[in-house]
Amino acid sequence: MANTEATAIKTQPKQTQAGSERVHTWPGLVAKEFLCALLFLVVILLYSYYVDAPLRELANPGEPENPAKAPWYFLGLQEALVYFDPWFAGVVLPTFIIIGLMVLPYIDINPQGSGYYTFKERKFAVTVFCFGFLFWYVLILIGVYCRGPFWAWFWPWEQWTLAFPTPPPLWSLSTPVGALLLLAYFGLGMWLPTRIWKDFYQRLGIIRYSITVFLLLTMIGTILKIGLRLGLNIKYVLQTPWINI
Amino acid sequence: MLPYLKEISGKITQSEIWKSVFRHGYEDTPRNRVLQILSNIWLHIHPATINKNSINISFTWCLGGLTFFVFLFETLTGVLLMFYYTPDVNKAYADMLDLSNNAAPFGRLLRNTHRWAGHAMVITVCFHMLRVFLTGSYKAPRQFNWAVGVVLLVLTLLLSFTGYLLPWDQLGYWAITVGTNMAGNTPLVGYQGPFAQPLGFTIDNDIRFALLGGTSIQAPALLRAYVWHCIALPSLAGGLMMLHFWRTRKDGFSGRL
Numbered sequence: 001m002a003n004t005e006a007t008a009i010k011t012q013p014k015q016t017q018a019g020s021e022r023v024h025t026w027p028g029l030v031a032k033e034f035l036c037a038l039l040f041l042v043v044i045l046l047y048s049y050y051v052d053a054p055l056r057e058l059a060n061p062g063e064p065e066n067p068a069k070a071p072w073y074f075l076g077l078q079e080a081l082v083y084f085d086p087w088f089a090g091v092v093l094p095t096f097i098i099i100g101l102m103v104l105p106y107i108d109i110n111p112q113g114s115g116y117y118t119f120k121e122r123k124f125a126v127t128v129f130c131f132g133f134l135f136w137y138v139l140i141l142i143g144v145y146c147r148g149p150f151w152a153w154f155w156p157w158e159q160w161t162l163a164f165p166t167p168p169p170l171w172s173l174s175t176p177v178g179a180l181l182l183l184a185y186f187g188l189g190m191w192l193p194t195r196i197w198k199d200f201y202q203r204l205g206i207i208r209y210s211i212t213v214f215l216l217l218t219m220i221g222t223i224l225k226i227g228l229r230l231g232l233n234i235k236y237v238l239q240t241p242w243i244n245i
Numbered sequence: 246m247l248p249y250l251k252e253i254s255g256k257i258t259q260s261e262i263w264k265s266v267f268r269h270g271y272e273d274t275p276r277n278r279v280l281q282i283l284s285n286i287w288l289h290i291h292p293a294t295i296n297k298n299s300i301n302i303s304f305t306w307c308l309g310g311l312t313f314f315v316f317l318f319e320t321l322t323g324v325l326l327m328f329y330y331t332p333d334v335n336k337a338y339a340d341m342l343d344l345s346n347n348a349a350p351f352g353r354l355l356r357n358t359h360r361w362a363g364h365a366m367v368i369t370v371c372f373h374m375l376r377v378f379l380t381g382s383y384k385a386p387r388q389f390n391w392a393v394g395v396v397l398l399v400l401t402l403l404l405s406f407t408g409y410l411l412p413w414d415q416l417g418y419w420a421i422t423v424g425t426n427m428a429g430n431t432p433l434v435g436y437q438g439p440f441a442q443p444l445g446f447t448i449d450n451d452i453r454f455a456l457l458g459g460t461s462i463q464a465p466a467l468l469r470a471y472v473w474h475c476i477a478l479p480s481l482a483g484g485l486m487m488l489h490f491w492r493t494r495k496d497g498f499s500g501r502l
Contacts, residue, residue, distance in 0.1 A: 021297040026281040029291060029300045036307040037314045044318075044365065048357035055345060058338045059418035061461065068419035071409050073367050073402055078423060087438045090427025101374075101395045105388035114384040115298075115499035122381065129378050243432075243439045 066149045075143025076136050080222070082151065083229045085244055093222065097132075100215045104129075107208045132219060170235035178238035182245070185224075189217040290490055299500035304380065308373035312401075313486065315366040319404075320479065322359040330411070332471035334464045337413035363405050370401045382499035390492040393485055400482040407474035410467060421462060421470070429453035 070078045080089035112121040119126050148154040152164045173181065190213055194201040201209050225245075228234040236244040257263055258270075269280040279293040298304065329349045330340045344352035374394065377383055383391035410421040429435045429451065433444060436451040446452075448460050458465030 022294045023297050023300070024275070024278040025291040025293060025295050026278045026288070028297075029295055030282075030288065032300065032302060032307060033310045033314075036311050040311060040314060040365075041318075044358055044362050045354070048354055048361050051357070051361070052345070052353070053357045053360035054416055055341055055412055056415040059334075059413045059415055061418070061463075063415075064422075065415055065419040068423050070420050070423045071406055072364075073405065074424060077427070086427050086430035087432050087435070091431045091435070091438070098395060098399060101398075102392040104378075105383040105385075105391045108384070111384070113381040115380060115382060116304075117379055118381070126379065133375060 067147055067151055069143065069147070072140060072144050076139035079139040079143040079147070083226045084222075087243065088245065096215065096218055103211060107204070107212045109204065109208065128216065128219075135219075135223070168233050170229075170233050172234065172236040172239050172244075175239050178236070178245075182238055185221065186214075186217055189213065290494070292494065296498060296500050299498040301500075304500055306372070306376055308369050308376050312366060312369040312373055313490075315362050315369060316482070316486070318362050319359060319366065322355055322362070323475065323479075325355055326359055327475060332411065332468050334413060334467055337411065337467065341412045341414070363408060366401055367405055370398050374398060380499060384499075387492070387496045387499065390489060390496060393489050393492065397482060397485050397489060400478055400485065404474065404478045404482065407470045407478060410462070410470040411474065413467060418462060421466070425453050425456055425462070425466075428456055 069075060077090055077094055080093060083089070084093070108122075108125050110122055110125065112118070113125075145156045146153055148158075148160040148164075149162055150164075152167075154160055154164075172178070190210065193213060194209070204212060225237060228237065238245045258267075268284045269277050271277065282288050282291050282293045326344070329344060329352065331337060341356070343349060344356045347353050349355070377391065377394070406421075406424060409417045411417065429448075430438045431441075431452050432438045433440050434446060434452045435441055436446050436448045436453065438446075441451065448454065454460060456466075456469065457463075458469050
């Protein structure tokens with residue numbers, strides 16, 4: 001009798017956390033992993049059976065593809081090439097994205113919303129991240145489906161031709177105006193929130209605040225520049241002998 | 246079961262050889278459930294018991310595990326492809342055609358699955374990141390593991406990117422041209438980038454040159470892409486995955502308690 005009781009107690013996994021329900025990993029988790037893996041195998045084998053991986057003609061250095069497109073996951077950056085010089089679009093912007101992602105847990109010190117889905121408790125963080133994530137994929141979709149020869153815009157249902165209208169001429173802001181504008185954008189962008197959202201600034205502290213706002217301003221600035229280029233045909237906001245933005 | 250079969254199977258499972266390999270029975274007992282995990286080299290990456298909320302499909306969508314599984318799948322199909330593929334500009338494309346025409350057994354399926362699963366891995370790793378973000382699972386004490394995860398995301402993109410050149414077709418050749426031209430514009434160390442000229446970087450000694458092993462995409466670039474794709478990047482990613490999983494265990498699983 002005592003033996004049976006001992007077994008009955010042992011049937012339940014040890015409760016280590018008050019109120020948390022613990023289950024055996026075997027089969028609770030392992031079975032799910034196995035099913036997911038199996039499902040993936042079925043899907044990938046079926047897809048690969050019916051759809052061939054692309055293979056074009058033999059590589060020919062003398063005959064450039066038009067358009068030459070990077071792999072789809074880099075097309076957001078290639079799309080950014082329309083609006084920025086390659087040193088920014090191809091190198092500095094992705095570096096900011098990578099560093100921004102890596103420091104994210106250190107600048108988001110909101111203790112709420114750890115371990116469950118919530119929008120209410122983390123409105124700022126979720127909005128900014130989801131917007132960036134979405135923006136990245138929108139640029140990719142444009143690059144994949146809407147860009148034709150010479151990177152001209154074609155809707156997916158349009159035939160690619162070389163007879164697209166000549167794009168309007170571009171112009172750039174003069175250096176002093178551009179420099180002032182950029183300074184004002186970053187200066188006010190850094191300063192104003194400390195006045196308007198004093199609480200936000202004080203909670204984060206100067207270092208976390210500066211990093212957060214700088215990354216945010218860079219993201220918004222990238223989009224504003226795209227707007228300036230599309231709306232006002234501005235090629236560069238800032239021209240210097242070394243870099244153009 | 247027939248009595249003599251039962252006797253034979255009993256004899257086998259009680260033998261010294263059997264017991265030296267299989268340490269516990271398969272009856273569904275709590276003890277065996279725990280041993281199933283603890284005494285198995287592949288499964289002991291898991292804890293023996295786990296918080297129920299951490300393993301809800303609607304919490305994790307199994308995306309991290311799936312990404313790792315796709316990585317293993319890519320390793321397996323990649324090694325099989327290495328038996329047939331030669332990273333030589335005169336042979337690579339012909340090897341691709343051979344694979345596509347099933348000159349090697351299951352060649353077409355092998356190549357297709359490797360290619361599509363590579364794309365799938367980029368997608369699963371991106372959505373794994375989104376999931377971890379939305380559940381706030383990177384919050385203390387898991388900050389560092391998130392940073393490791395970001396590096397793994399970048400390595401996944403680079404793994405896929407280096408594989409792109411290997412078929413040596415027009416698609417890969419010009420995609421890699423676009424990509425490596427961007428590298429040539431890196432500030433300070435790319436020959437076309439800002440501030441690189443005063444530092445003495447030219448087309449034949451900058452970062453792009455180091456990636457391509459030349460000033461344009463030729464045989465050395467193909468070999469470099471191959472070595473990065475098959476050896477360097479998978480090793481790096483594998484090492485970081487060990488760290489990533491180990492930290493997941495040590496920092497504890499997220500999920501509302």
